[in-house]
Amino acid sequence: QDFAHLVEQISEGIKEGRWTTILGDDVSGRLPALVIGKIIARYNREHGINPPKRIFFAGGSINYEDVPDEDLPSPEKNEQNIQERQQKLETYIQDQSKNLGDRVLIVTEHVVGGRTVRRIGKILNREGINFDVASLWSTKRASTLKTILEHEEHNIFDQTQFFIGQENAGASDPFGSHISGFLYDLGVPLNEATGIKKDGTGPVAKLNKEADRDLVKLARQKVREMADEIYLKSFNEK
Template structure:
Protein backbone atom coordinates (compact mmCIF):
# COMPACT_ATOMS: atom_id res chain seq x y z
CA UNK A 1 0.00 0.00 0.00
CA UNK A 2 1.28 3.52 -0.71
CA UNK A 3 2.14 5.79 2.20
CA UNK A 4 -0.93 7.09 3.97
CA UNK A 5 -0.70 9.97 6.44
CA UNK A 6 -3.02 8.61 9.11
CA UNK A 7 -2.92 11.79 11.17
CA UNK A 8 -4.23 13.63 8.13
CA UNK A 9 -6.70 10.84 7.38
CA UNK A 10 -8.17 11.13 10.89
CA UNK A 11 -7.92 14.92 11.17
CA UNK A 12 -10.98 16.27 12.96
CA UNK A 13 -12.25 12.81 13.89
CA UNK A 14 -13.20 12.40 17.55
CA UNK A 15 -10.21 10.80 19.37
CA UNK A 16 -12.73 8.72 21.32
CA UNK A 17 -14.19 7.20 18.17
CA UNK A 18 -13.84 3.62 17.03
CA UNK A 19 -11.46 4.79 14.29
CA UNK A 20 -8.90 6.03 16.82
CA UNK A 21 -9.15 2.96 19.05
CA UNK A 22 -5.81 1.22 19.69
CA UNK A 23 -3.88 4.08 18.11
CA UNK A 24 -5.87 3.72 14.88
CA UNK A 25 -4.49 0.22 14.20
CA UNK A 26 -7.96 -0.92 13.16
CA UNK A 27 -8.25 1.93 10.67
CA UNK A 28 -4.81 1.12 9.25
CA UNK A 29 -5.86 -2.51 8.75
CA UNK A 30 -9.09 -1.34 7.13
CA UNK A 31 -7.11 0.91 4.78
CA UNK A 32 -4.87 -2.04 3.86
CA UNK A 33 -7.99 -4.07 3.08
CA UNK A 34 -9.34 -1.29 0.87
CA UNK A 35 -6.03 -1.18 -1.00
CA UNK A 36 -6.19 -4.91 -1.68
CA UNK A 37 -9.78 -4.55 -2.86
CA UNK A 38 -9.21 -1.41 -4.94
CA UNK A 39 -9.52 -3.25 -8.28
CA UNK A 40 -12.12 -5.75 -7.09
CA UNK A 41 -14.71 -3.80 -5.14
CA UNK A 42 -16.94 -3.21 -8.16
CA UNK A 43 -16.92 -6.89 -9.03
CA UNK A 44 -19.32 -7.45 -6.15
CA UNK A 45 -23.05 -7.09 -6.52
CA UNK A 46 -23.58 -7.47 -2.78
CA UNK A 47 -21.84 -6.81 0.52
CA UNK A 48 -23.03 -9.25 3.19
CA UNK A 49 -22.15 -8.11 6.69
CA UNK A 50 -21.45 -10.56 9.52
CA UNK A 51 -23.25 -8.36 11.99
CA UNK A 52 -23.04 -6.89 14.54
CA UNK A 53 -19.25 -6.35 14.68
CA UNK A 54 -18.84 -6.50 10.92
CA UNK A 55 -21.21 -3.56 10.43
CA UNK A 56 -18.70 -0.70 10.59
CA UNK A 57 -16.16 -2.33 8.20
CA UNK A 58 -19.05 -3.18 5.84
CA UNK A 59 -20.43 0.35 5.85
CA UNK A 60 -16.91 1.65 5.30
CA UNK A 61 -16.37 -0.60 2.27
CA UNK A 62 -19.72 0.46 0.84
CA UNK A 63 -18.83 4.12 1.28
CA UNK A 64 -15.46 3.46 -0.38
CA UNK A 65 -17.34 2.01 -3.35
CA UNK A 66 -19.47 5.17 -3.50
CA UNK A 67 -16.40 7.42 -3.35
CA UNK A 68 -14.50 5.34 -5.90
CA UNK A 69 -17.43 5.62 -8.29
CA UNK A 70 -17.24 9.41 -8.00
CA UNK A 71 -13.55 9.24 -8.91
CA UNK A 72 -14.09 6.79 -11.76
CA UNK A 73 -14.77 7.59 -15.40
CA UNK A 74 -17.04 4.56 -15.49
CA UNK A 75 -20.24 6.20 -14.26
CA UNK A 76 -22.20 2.99 -14.85
CA UNK A 77 -20.58 1.46 -11.80
CA UNK A 78 -22.92 1.23 -8.85
CA UNK A 79 -22.30 0.68 -5.17
CA UNK A 80 -23.11 -2.89 -4.14
CA UNK A 81 -26.31 -3.87 -2.37
CA UNK A 82 -25.69 -4.22 1.36
CA UNK A 83 -27.33 -6.73 3.69
CA UNK A 84 -26.74 -7.48 7.36
CA UNK A 85 -27.08 -10.92 8.93
CA UNK A 86 -26.40 -11.99 12.48
CA UNK A 87 -23.83 -14.77 12.31
CA UNK A 88 -21.38 -16.02 14.91
CA UNK A 89 -23.68 -18.36 16.82
CA UNK A 90 -22.12 -21.80 16.49
CA UNK A 91 -24.23 -24.84 15.82
CA UNK A 92 -27.64 -23.16 16.05
CA UNK A 93 -29.55 -24.81 13.23
CA UNK A 94 -32.53 -22.46 13.57
CA UNK A 95 -30.25 -19.45 13.06
CA UNK A 96 -28.56 -21.23 10.15
CA UNK A 97 -31.98 -21.81 8.58
CA UNK A 98 -33.08 -18.21 9.13
CA UNK A 99 -29.97 -16.81 7.46
CA UNK A 100 -30.27 -19.32 4.60
CA UNK A 101 -33.91 -18.36 4.05
CA UNK A 102 -33.02 -14.67 4.02
CA UNK A 103 -30.34 -15.25 1.38
CA UNK A 104 -32.76 -17.34 -0.68
CA UNK A 105 -35.14 -14.38 -0.63
CA UNK A 106 -32.55 -12.33 -2.54
CA UNK A 107 -32.56 -14.00 -5.99
CA UNK A 108 -30.32 -11.33 -7.52
CA UNK A 109 -27.69 -11.35 -4.78
CA UNK A 110 -24.97 -12.02 -7.38
CA UNK A 111 -21.27 -12.04 -6.57
CA UNK A 112 -20.93 -11.38 -2.87
CA UNK A 113 -18.30 -10.07 -0.47
CA UNK A 114 -18.87 -11.46 3.02
CA UNK A 115 -17.44 -8.96 5.51
CA UNK A 116 -16.46 -9.47 9.14
CA UNK A 117 -14.24 -7.45 11.48
CA UNK A 118 -11.74 -10.13 12.54
CA UNK A 119 -11.13 -13.81 11.89
CA UNK A 120 -9.76 -15.80 14.83
CA UNK A 121 -10.38 -19.55 14.54
CA UNK A 122 -12.62 -19.06 11.52
CA UNK A 123 -15.45 -21.10 13.06
CA UNK A 124 -18.01 -18.30 13.04
CA UNK A 125 -17.44 -17.23 9.47
CA UNK A 126 -17.44 -20.85 8.28
CA UNK A 127 -21.09 -21.08 9.35
CA UNK A 128 -21.94 -18.34 6.86
CA UNK A 129 -19.60 -19.81 4.25
CA UNK A 130 -21.55 -23.08 4.40
CA UNK A 131 -24.78 -21.24 3.66
CA UNK A 132 -23.35 -19.34 0.70
CA UNK A 133 -21.81 -22.51 -0.69
CA UNK A 134 -25.10 -24.40 -0.36
CA UNK A 135 -26.88 -21.63 -2.26
CA UNK A 136 -24.28 -21.74 -5.03
CA UNK A 137 -23.25 -18.13 -4.54
CA UNK A 138 -19.95 -16.82 -5.91
CA UNK A 139 -18.28 -15.03 -3.01
CA UNK A 140 -15.14 -13.90 -1.21
CA UNK A 141 -14.54 -13.16 2.48
CA UNK A 142 -13.01 -9.90 3.71
CA UNK A 143 -11.75 -8.78 7.13
CA UNK A 144 -9.55 -5.90 8.32
CA UNK A 145 -7.39 -8.48 10.09
CA UNK A 146 -6.94 -12.20 10.73
CA UNK A 147 -5.25 -13.85 13.69
CA UNK A 148 -3.18 -16.37 11.77
CA UNK A 149 -1.53 -16.76 8.38
CA UNK A 150 -3.91 -18.01 5.65
CA UNK A 151 -2.55 -21.57 5.63
CA UNK A 152 -3.78 -21.98 9.23
CA UNK A 153 -7.41 -21.88 8.18
CA UNK A 154 -9.80 -24.25 6.47
CA UNK A 155 -9.31 -24.38 2.67
CA UNK A 156 -12.94 -23.26 2.31
CA UNK A 157 -11.94 -19.99 3.97
CA UNK A 158 -8.34 -19.63 2.78
CA UNK A 159 -9.20 -19.70 -0.92
CA UNK A 160 -11.64 -16.81 -0.50
CA UNK A 161 -9.98 -14.73 2.21
CA UNK A 162 -8.92 -11.11 1.64
CA UNK A 163 -7.52 -9.34 4.71
CA UNK A 164 -5.76 -6.13 5.63
CA UNK A 165 -3.33 -7.35 8.29
CA UNK A 166 -2.31 -10.33 10.41
CA UNK A 167 -2.96 -9.60 14.07
CA UNK A 168 -5.69 -8.34 16.36
CA UNK A 169 -6.20 -4.96 14.65
CA UNK A 170 -9.71 -5.78 13.48
CA UNK A 171 -10.85 -6.19 17.08
CA UNK A 172 -11.00 -2.38 17.21
CA UNK A 173 -14.40 -2.84 15.54
CA UNK A 174 -15.55 -5.67 17.81
CA UNK A 175 -18.44 -5.08 20.22
CA UNK A 176 -18.94 -1.47 19.16
CA UNK A 177 -22.72 -1.56 19.36
CA UNK A 178 -23.00 2.05 20.55
CA UNK A 179 -21.17 3.18 17.39
CA UNK A 180 -22.40 0.63 14.86
CA UNK A 181 -25.93 0.73 16.21
CA UNK A 182 -26.70 -2.99 16.44
CA UNK A 183 -26.11 -6.00 18.65
CA UNK A 184 -26.81 -9.72 18.41
CA UNK A 185 -30.54 -10.35 18.39
CA UNK A 186 -32.22 -11.60 21.56
CA UNK A 187 -34.49 -13.53 19.22
CA UNK A 188 -32.46 -16.70 18.83
CA UNK A 189 -34.18 -17.53 15.54
CA UNK A 190 -33.55 -14.16 13.90
CA UNK A 191 -31.25 -13.82 10.89
CA UNK A 192 -30.66 -10.17 11.73
CA UNK A 193 -29.19 -8.04 14.53
CA UNK A 194 -31.19 -5.83 16.89
CA UNK A 195 -30.86 -2.03 17.17
CA UNK A 196 -28.92 -1.48 20.38
CA UNK A 197 -31.13 1.42 21.45
CA UNK A 198 -34.06 -1.02 21.68
CA UNK A 199 -32.33 -2.48 24.74
CA UNK A 200 -32.93 0.76 26.66
CA UNK A 201 -36.10 2.35 28.02
CA UNK A 202 -34.89 5.87 28.78
CA UNK A 203 -35.24 8.27 25.86
CA UNK A 204 -32.05 10.06 26.92
CA UNK A 205 -30.09 6.82 26.48
CA UNK A 206 -31.67 6.16 23.09
CA UNK A 207 -30.81 9.69 21.95
CA UNK A 208 -27.21 9.38 23.15
CA UNK A 209 -26.76 6.10 21.27
CA UNK A 210 -28.30 7.56 18.12
CA UNK A 211 -25.91 10.51 18.36
CA UNK A 212 -22.93 8.11 18.49
CA UNK A 213 -24.29 6.15 15.52
CA UNK A 214 -24.90 9.30 13.45
CA UNK A 215 -21.42 10.61 14.26
CA UNK A 216 -19.85 7.30 13.22
CA UNK A 217 -21.71 7.39 9.89
CA UNK A 218 -20.40 10.90 9.24
CA UNK A 219 -16.87 9.81 10.16
CA UNK A 220 -17.13 6.86 7.77
CA UNK A 221 -18.06 9.23 4.95
CA UNK A 222 -15.27 11.72 5.73
CA UNK A 223 -12.54 9.10 6.17
CA UNK A 224 -13.59 7.15 3.08
CA UNK A 225 -13.55 10.33 0.98
CA UNK A 226 -10.05 11.25 2.21
CA UNK A 227 -8.70 7.72 1.81
CA UNK A 228 -10.11 7.49 -1.71
CA UNK A 229 -8.38 10.74 -2.65
CA UNK A 230 -5.09 9.51 -1.17
CA UNK A 231 -5.28 6.18 -3.01
CA UNK A 232 -6.24 7.75 -6.32
CA UNK A 233 -3.41 10.28 -5.98
CA UNK A 234 -1.02 7.38 -5.33
CA UNK A 235 -2.15 5.63 -8.52
CA UNK A 236 -1.43 8.65 -10.74
Protein backbone atom coordinates in the same frame (compact mmCIF):
# COMPACT_ATOMS: atom_id res chain seq x y z
CA GLN B 1 -3.17 0.87 9.23
CA ASP B 2 -5.20 -2.33 8.91
CA PHE B 3 -8.11 -0.72 7.12
CA ALA B 4 -6.00 1.01 4.51
CA HIS B 5 -4.05 -2.21 3.96
CA LEU B 6 -7.27 -4.16 3.48
CA VAL B 7 -8.60 -1.65 0.95
CA GLU B 8 -5.27 -1.80 -0.88
CA GLN B 9 -5.69 -5.57 -1.19
CA ILE B 10 -9.21 -5.36 -2.61
CA SER B 11 -8.52 -2.33 -4.82
CA GLU B 12 -8.03 -4.36 -8.01
CA GLY B 13 -11.30 -6.17 -7.38
CA ILE B 14 -13.02 -2.82 -6.87
CA LYS B 15 -11.65 -1.52 -10.17
CA GLU B 16 -12.83 -4.67 -11.93
CA GLY B 17 -16.33 -4.33 -10.48
CA ARG B 18 -15.87 -7.78 -8.96
CA TRP B 19 -18.50 -7.51 -6.21
CA THR B 20 -22.19 -6.82 -6.67
CA THR B 21 -23.11 -7.13 -2.99
CA ILE B 22 -21.42 -6.37 0.34
CA LEU B 23 -22.55 -8.85 2.98
CA GLY B 24 -21.71 -7.42 6.40
CA ASP B 25 -21.36 -9.40 9.61
CA ASP B 26 -23.32 -7.68 12.41
CA VAL B 27 -22.71 -6.28 14.92
CA SER B 28 -18.95 -5.74 15.00
CA GLY B 29 -18.65 -5.94 11.23
CA ARG B 30 -21.27 -3.28 10.49
CA LEU B 31 -19.01 -0.24 10.61
CA PRO B 32 -16.23 -1.97 8.60
CA ALA B 33 -18.82 -3.03 6.01
CA LEU B 34 -20.15 0.52 5.86
CA VAL B 35 -16.66 1.91 5.22
CA ILE B 36 -15.85 -0.62 2.50
CA GLY B 37 -19.33 -0.30 1.01
CA LYS B 38 -18.98 3.47 0.77
CA ILE B 39 -15.54 3.19 -0.84
CA ILE B 40 -16.75 0.72 -3.47
CA ALA B 41 -19.95 2.70 -4.09
CA ARG B 42 -17.99 5.91 -4.65
CA TYR B 43 -15.59 4.25 -7.08
CA ASN B 44 -18.46 2.66 -8.97
CA ARG B 45 -20.40 5.92 -9.23
CA GLU B 46 -17.36 7.77 -10.54
CA HIS B 47 -16.76 5.06 -13.15
CA GLY B 48 -20.30 4.43 -14.33
CA ILE B 49 -20.78 1.14 -12.48
CA ASN B 50 -23.82 0.30 -10.38
CA PRO B 51 -22.98 0.53 -6.66
CA PRO B 52 -23.04 -2.75 -4.74
CA LYS B 53 -25.98 -3.68 -2.57
CA ARG B 54 -25.32 -3.80 1.17
CA ILE B 55 -26.92 -6.53 3.25
CA PHE B 56 -26.20 -7.43 6.87
CA PHE B 57 -26.53 -10.71 8.73
CA ALA B 58 -26.11 -11.68 12.37
CA GLY B 59 -22.99 -13.80 12.61
CA GLY B 60 -20.84 -14.92 15.52
CA SER B 61 -22.20 -15.67 18.96
CA ILE B 62 -25.73 -15.31 20.29
CA ASN B 63 -26.37 -12.11 22.23
CA TYR B 64 -27.31 -12.85 25.85
CA GLU B 65 -26.60 -9.43 27.32
CA ASP B 66 -30.25 -8.92 28.32
CA VAL B 67 -30.56 -12.38 29.88
CA PRO B 68 -30.13 -12.72 33.68
CA ASP B 69 -27.21 -14.93 34.73
CA GLU B 70 -29.52 -17.57 36.18
CA ASP B 71 -31.29 -17.88 32.82
CA LEU B 72 -28.19 -18.22 30.66
CA PRO B 73 -28.35 -21.36 28.49
CA SER B 74 -26.13 -24.39 28.90
CA PRO B 75 -23.40 -24.96 26.30
CA GLU B 76 -25.65 -27.56 24.67
CA LYS B 77 -28.60 -25.16 24.51
CA ASN B 78 -26.36 -22.40 23.19
CA GLU B 79 -25.24 -24.72 20.40
CA GLN B 80 -28.90 -25.45 19.61
CA ASN B 81 -29.56 -21.71 19.45
CA ILE B 82 -26.67 -21.25 17.03
CA GLN B 83 -28.05 -24.04 14.85
CA GLU B 84 -31.46 -22.36 14.93
CA ARG B 85 -29.92 -19.10 13.76
CA GLN B 86 -28.10 -21.02 11.03
CA GLN B 87 -31.40 -22.34 9.73
CA LYS B 88 -32.98 -18.89 9.84
CA LEU B 89 -29.92 -17.38 8.18
CA GLU B 90 -30.12 -19.93 5.39
CA THR B 91 -33.75 -19.00 4.75
CA TYR B 92 -32.82 -15.32 4.83
CA ILE B 93 -30.03 -15.78 2.26
CA GLN B 94 -32.31 -17.91 0.08
CA ASP B 95 -34.85 -15.09 0.08
CA GLN B 96 -32.13 -12.59 -0.86
CA SER B 97 -30.25 -14.79 -3.34
CA LYS B 98 -31.85 -13.44 -6.51
CA ASN B 99 -30.75 -9.92 -5.55
CA LEU B 100 -27.14 -10.70 -4.62
CA GLY B 101 -25.73 -10.61 -8.15
CA ASP B 102 -22.68 -12.41 -9.49
CA ARG B 103 -20.31 -12.23 -6.54
CA VAL B 104 -20.56 -11.31 -2.87
CA LEU B 105 -17.89 -9.80 -0.62
CA ILE B 106 -18.34 -10.95 2.98
CA VAL B 107 -17.00 -8.26 5.31
CA THR B 108 -16.25 -9.00 8.95
CA GLU B 109 -14.16 -7.43 11.68
CA HIS B 110 -12.10 -10.53 12.46
CA VAL B 111 -11.67 -14.21 11.71
CA VAL B 112 -10.36 -16.52 14.42
CA GLY B 113 -11.69 -20.05 13.95
CA GLY B 114 -13.60 -19.20 10.79
CA ARG B 115 -16.93 -20.47 12.10
CA THR B 116 -19.03 -17.58 10.81
CA VAL B 117 -17.25 -17.54 7.44
CA ARG B 118 -17.77 -21.29 7.15
CA ARG B 119 -21.49 -21.03 7.92
CA ILE B 120 -22.24 -18.22 5.51
CA GLY B 121 -19.96 -19.71 2.85
CA LYS B 122 -21.84 -23.02 2.91
CA ILE B 123 -25.15 -21.23 2.50
CA LEU B 124 -23.94 -19.08 -0.40
CA ASN B 125 -22.40 -22.12 -2.06
CA ARG B 126 -25.68 -24.03 -1.88
CA GLU B 127 -27.38 -21.08 -3.57
CA GLY B 128 -24.75 -21.08 -6.33
CA ILE B 129 -23.37 -17.66 -5.33
CA ASN B 130 -19.65 -16.93 -5.60
CA PHE B 131 -18.05 -15.05 -2.73
CA ASP B 132 -14.84 -13.64 -1.28
CA VAL B 133 -13.97 -12.71 2.31
CA ALA B 134 -12.53 -9.45 3.64
CA SER B 135 -11.55 -9.21 7.31
CA LEU B 136 -9.80 -6.44 9.19
CA TRP B 137 -7.72 -8.92 11.15
CA SER B 138 -7.21 -12.61 11.69
CA THR B 139 -5.21 -14.86 13.98
CA LYS B 140 -4.05 -16.65 10.83
CA ARG B 141 -2.51 -15.78 7.49
CA ALA B 142 -4.96 -15.52 4.62
CA SER B 143 -3.34 -18.46 2.82
CA THR B 144 -3.49 -20.61 5.97
CA LEU B 145 -7.14 -19.75 6.56
CA LYS B 146 -8.03 -20.66 2.99
CA THR B 147 -6.15 -23.96 3.23
CA ILE B 148 -7.92 -24.91 6.47
CA LEU B 149 -11.38 -24.08 5.14
CA GLU B 150 -10.75 -25.84 1.82
CA HIS B 151 -9.70 -28.94 3.74
CA GLU B 152 -12.71 -28.86 6.06
CA GLU B 153 -15.31 -27.86 3.46
CA HIS B 154 -14.49 -29.43 0.11
CA ASN B 155 -15.43 -27.50 -3.04
CA ILE B 156 -16.87 -24.54 -1.13
CA PHE B 157 -13.88 -22.20 -0.78
CA ASP B 158 -11.93 -23.26 -3.89
CA GLN B 159 -12.78 -20.07 -5.79
CA THR B 160 -12.80 -17.79 -2.74
CA GLN B 161 -10.21 -15.08 -2.21
CA PHE B 162 -9.35 -14.04 1.35
CA PHE B 163 -8.24 -10.49 2.14
CA ILE B 164 -6.90 -9.77 5.64
CA GLY B 165 -5.92 -6.31 6.89
CA GLN B 166 -3.64 -7.65 9.63
CA GLU B 167 -2.56 -11.30 9.63
CA ASN B 168 -1.39 -13.35 12.63
CA ALA B 169 -3.02 -10.80 14.92
CA GLY B 170 -4.20 -11.33 18.47
CA ALA B 171 -6.44 -8.29 18.13
CA SER B 172 -6.63 -5.12 16.13
CA ASP B 173 -7.77 -1.52 16.39
CA PRO B 174 -9.05 -1.17 12.83
CA PHE B 175 -10.30 2.37 13.14
CA GLY B 176 -7.28 3.78 14.96
CA SER B 177 -7.68 7.38 16.01
CA HIS B 178 -10.39 7.93 13.41
CA ILE B 179 -13.21 6.27 15.30
CA SER B 180 -11.98 4.08 18.15
CA GLY B 181 -10.09 6.92 19.80
CA PHE B 182 -13.01 9.26 19.28
CA LEU B 183 -15.38 6.82 20.98
CA TYR B 184 -12.84 5.93 23.67
CA ASP B 185 -12.69 9.58 24.72
CA LEU B 186 -16.46 9.44 25.15
CA GLY B 187 -16.25 6.20 27.12
CA VAL B 188 -18.35 4.29 24.59
CA PRO B 189 -17.54 0.80 23.20
CA LEU B 190 -17.38 0.60 19.42
CA ASN B 191 -20.34 -1.79 19.13
CA GLU B 192 -22.64 0.58 21.03
CA ALA B 193 -22.12 3.18 18.31
CA THR B 194 -23.62 0.97 15.61
CA GLY B 195 -27.17 1.63 16.82
CA ILE B 196 -28.12 -2.02 16.43
CA LYS B 197 -27.84 -5.27 18.38
CA LYS B 198 -28.32 -8.97 17.74
CA ASP B 199 -31.86 -10.24 18.14
CA GLY B 200 -31.69 -13.64 19.83
CA THR B 201 -31.46 -16.32 17.16
CA GLY B 202 -32.69 -13.98 14.43
CA PRO B 203 -30.66 -13.84 11.19
CA VAL B 204 -30.47 -10.04 11.20
CA ALA B 205 -29.77 -7.51 13.93
CA LYS B 206 -32.41 -5.13 15.20
CA LEU B 207 -32.48 -1.48 16.19
CA ASN B 208 -30.97 -0.86 19.61
CA LYS B 209 -33.56 1.48 21.10
CA GLU B 210 -31.28 2.22 24.05
CA ALA B 211 -28.47 3.51 21.85
CA ASP B 212 -27.67 7.21 21.90
CA ARG B 213 -28.88 8.32 18.47
CA ASP B 214 -26.68 11.42 18.47
CA LEU B 215 -23.69 9.22 19.18
CA VAL B 216 -24.67 6.86 16.38
CA LYS B 217 -24.88 9.82 13.99
CA LEU B 218 -21.44 11.00 15.08
CA ALA B 219 -19.98 7.53 14.55
CA ARG B 220 -21.54 7.35 11.08
CA GLN B 221 -20.03 10.75 10.28
CA LYS B 222 -16.61 9.43 11.32
CA VAL B 223 -17.19 6.42 9.07
CA ARG B 224 -17.89 8.73 6.11
CA GLU B 225 -14.78 10.78 6.85
CA MET B 226 -12.64 7.66 7.09
CA ALA B 227 -14.05 6.23 3.86
CA ASP B 228 -13.35 9.50 2.03
CA GLU B 229 -9.79 9.67 3.37
CA ILE B 230 -8.94 6.09 2.42
CA TYR B 231 -10.61 6.50 -0.96
CA LEU B 232 -8.53 9.55 -1.85
CA LYS B 233 -5.33 7.76 -0.87
CA SER B 234 -6.23 4.59 -2.77
CA PHE B 235 -8.05 5.82 -5.87
CA ASN B 236 -6.98 9.41 -6.43
CA GLU B 237 -6.29 8.85 -10.11
CA LYS B 238 -4.44 11.65 -11.83
